[in-house]
Amino acid sequence: MPAPVILLVSQEHADFLLDEFGRYQRDYDLRTARSSAEAIEVILDLRRDGAQIALFVQDGLLPDAHPLEAFAHWRAKVPTARRVIAAPFEHFLALAGPMRPGLAKGKYDAYLLMPRGPRDEEFHGAISELLSDWNATVAAPEVDTVRVVAPAGLPLTSAIREYTGRMGMPTRVFEPDTDEGREVVERAEAAGVEVGWPLVGTPWRDPVVATSVRDVAHILFGSTTDDLDVEQVVDLAIVGAGPAGLAAAVYGGSEGLTTVVLEAEAIGGQAGTSSMIRNYLGFPRGISGMRLAQRARNQAIRFGVRFLNGWEVTALEPAAAGDEAHLLHTDGGTIRARSVVVATGVAYRKLGVGSVDALVGLGVTYGSAMSAARETEGHDVVVVGGGNSAGQAALHLSRFARSVTIMVRRRALEETMSAYLIGEIEYNPRVRVETCAEVVDGGGEGHLQWLAVRDLDTGEVARREVQDLFLLLGAEPHCDWLPPGLARDQRGFVLTGRDVPHEAWPDTRPPASLATTVPGVFAVGDIRAGSMKRVASASGEGASVVPLVHEHLAP
Known part of the structure; x- marks a missing residue:
């Protein structure tokens, strides 16, 4: 697969930015464009070649488009890429006033001063953070710490991958008949393990058959009171x-x-x-x-x-x-x-709809499940919940899914969600909010395929096609x-x-x-x-x- 791309767009500073970003040359494909229209051509060419774009960088002085409008056009074609304005010193203060409000709406991710000399680590620290975030949430892991081997459609597999992702451990899932899957199976058999699914392998321990996420926690971090000397x-x-x-x-x-x-x-x-x-x-x-x-x-x-x-x-x-x-x-x-x-915090409340809860791990998820977001590409997704966690989940899912609907029983989000998230949601064309609505049924063959949604004002129930449901329903103490x-x-x-x-x-x-x-x-x-x-x-x-x-x- 081709290296991910950093696209540098500037009429006057393209060559300077290309030189400044030279430190990323080993891991990224650096491309330049001198206008928004030229950037669109580069984007379309890259998409035809199957390349991923990790980062857009522009100087805020495009000759043929307002910089925020340009970001909107580029985002429509590559919603997963991060977006940065690197303003030249002579225009930094003048551009800051009109540009910075766009940050609050999520129109782009960072407003930076273009480097004026070598080793501007403040600038590159910000760039590295954005690239790190892209790699953690968009790109498939290049090197994995955990390998999970299981046939498709096993709910526990999703839960394990979500757990390891939250622990910062790159994880890949393989079916048993793949080369990687067979390698883990052979290691298990050599260690005398009776093979079952999911089979979890790490570089430092023999593979084991997991029966729960807690098994995986013990595999990766297991210790006893003897280890603690307590x-x-x-x-x-x-x-x-x-x-x-x-x-x-x-x-x-x-x-x-x-x-x-x-x-x-x-x-x-x-x-x-x-x-x-x-x-x-x-x-x-x-x-x-x-x-x-x-x-x-x-x-x-x-x-x-x-x-x-x-x-x-x-x-x-x-x-x-x-x-x-x-x-x-x-x-x-x-x-x-x-x-x-x-x-101990709180746990998300259960929906209480048996047909939906039966599909947990098969298109239905309690929580935001960051690791599952990549798999929603081209899907219609529903997020149930009106708190900040639901808003953050919806915005993240919008990078991948065709559409995201935030569904709440209330008449508005203002009572439960922070204003900055509401602003980002209003700007995002892939996210819409449906108020006075609740999920009353759902189903599918081996995976969620549809939901029945009741309008709380009229009582009418409508069926809609949905491939993924994320439930963030509020707090219950344990x-x-x-x-x-x-x-x-x-x-x-x-x-x-x-x-x-x-x-x-x-x-x-x-x-x-x-x-x-x-x-x-x-x-x-x-x-x-x-x-x-x-x-x-x-x-x-x-x-x-x-x-x-x-x-x-x-x-």
């Missing part, structure tokens, strides 16, 4: 590795607390499924949930934090009188901890493992601080702001009643809980 009581055990749990881990580890994080699924929680978070402080071009989560995990590991992936906490046994340790019971062993932070003495609200969210009823106070005063009714047990992030349900606020709570842990641990 015969001594740890200072802090964090249950859940979403943004709140990760922040608590980073700050706990950096301040010298012996810290363990237990996560039943993928690092990052719901935020880890977001294709692009644009309103997180410090990332002007946005960052994917996976990258944010993996960076935080690596940061915590640097401070000595230990992660137990694939470990589900089944029960919390509060410290008995005179005992310093709470007990966290898991299928991998028991962790003893002086303090516990509950950061608190069955918590002890009865830990107070929760009517919906099951954990009560903390002054939200705890007077009769449940553990002494004459209310608990501290993030403390629960069990001394030494804290709650942060989406699992906490009254939380904001945003990545930044969850991270803030995770950082804020560590001083309270110190106070609890103080003699």
